[in-house]
Amino acid sequence: MKKKNKRVKAAILIIGNEILSGRTEDKNVSFISNWLNLQCGISVNEVRIVPDIEKMIVKHLIELSKKYNYVFTTGGIGPTHDDITAQSISRAFKVKYEYHKEAFKILENYYGKSKFNDGRKKMAKMPRGSKLIYNPSSAAPGFIFKNILSLPGVPSILNSMIENCKKYLIKGSKIHSKTLNLFTVESNISKQLGLIQKKYKKFVDLGSYPFFRLGKIGVSIVSRSTSKTKLQSVNRDLIKLIKLKKIQILKI
């Protein structure tokens, strides 16, 4: 029986002035994308980075939530005034922003009653109806509301939580990829690459990315597909092209 090709698509909404100002380099997009690809067969089709401004967060949340199977937000779920992700989701979908009982208990336990101040309590406030995404490193949970999964911005904490998102996600067809690193320049093979891409248009995405390595310039040709067979066909065509042009392959 032929397996049906199931495309599940996600977007990432990165919330935080520190990324937009250039102060902090985002590490979460590549981590989440790789994880979704490899672990869940989900592809990330769009990313947006927005400041800590409720009106903007609300607008983007509504747009992305309609358009994609899942939206991952990063950042803005801590204890300070600029952490407004949970309240923005509540606003966007017109539900109450309130204490999540289990989250409240987890945090109260973690900090102890006497040290459980207002800032810390804030981290238990979520849109009504949220389910928790547990946090093994610093207790404060993320949450899923509708198709929106909210995670913290600190990469090490986010990384430790990602496995706990799995149970909420429908899996898509695994996306396979194959990379050929060639010692050539893009414009030497661009015409033929274009023809190969055309031939496999519906099945394979073919990308070409210049690199500099060992003092030489080169091009990585990356093919991606949910079908291993089509990927092999593309690879055969690429190998033919490489032989024809007498291009050296970089073995890593």
Added chain:
Amino acid sequence: MKKKNKRVKAAILIIGNEILSGRTEDKNVSFISNWLNLQCGISVNEVRIVPDIEKMIVKHLIELSKKYNYVFTTGGIGPTHDDITAQSISRAFKVKYEYHKEAFKILENYYGKSKFNDGRKKMAKMPRGSKLIYNPSSAAPGFIFKNILSLPGVPSILNSMIENCKKYLIKGSKIHSKTLNLFTVESNISKQLGLIQKKYKKFVDLGSYPFFRLGKIGVSIVSRSTSKTKLQSVNRDLIKLIKLKKIQILKI
């Protein structure tokens, strides 16, 4: 005479499957943002990352171009089939996608007539009316069309070209920033930080970012403003808070 506070806002549109798939980590957002901030007083207020799909690029270009003073695109101006930024801009604004005479000459000179093949020629095709952004590292120029500045995706090449964008940009008021690195946790100061932010709401953006350093956790408090005076006032309030709470400052 009091200098008028001039806000100039930009967006970045990153075009490329390789960033969305997680294969490549973006380096351009923080570089462009920092440069715009420091060199031009321009703040980046939104970033979007989209795949090499014309329909999507067109949609986002139109939206961002309306909303911001400038849109910087990165990626998609090379010689291969997946480089479709220039043709997407032409499509978005309904102008001809054609050879730019000067760009054609630059590239023809660089490669020499006999090696100036179709892929390389493609890099001279731009929306009609574009002006060039010169490329000191690999010849192929970027371009500005309306308020859209198109740069390549390879960070080292982009970095070498950024100065050549300056002449096309209106400068805004310089955004000053001050960082205090504190050995404390966010929730210890979140309430007071919120009050300080409220007090200077219109003038200063106050952000709080956890860090891990020297085996300890801490928080960086970053204040940003076009007014140095307001920044100093915020800093005085922060120092008061730090003394009150007996928090140690990390000197870097």
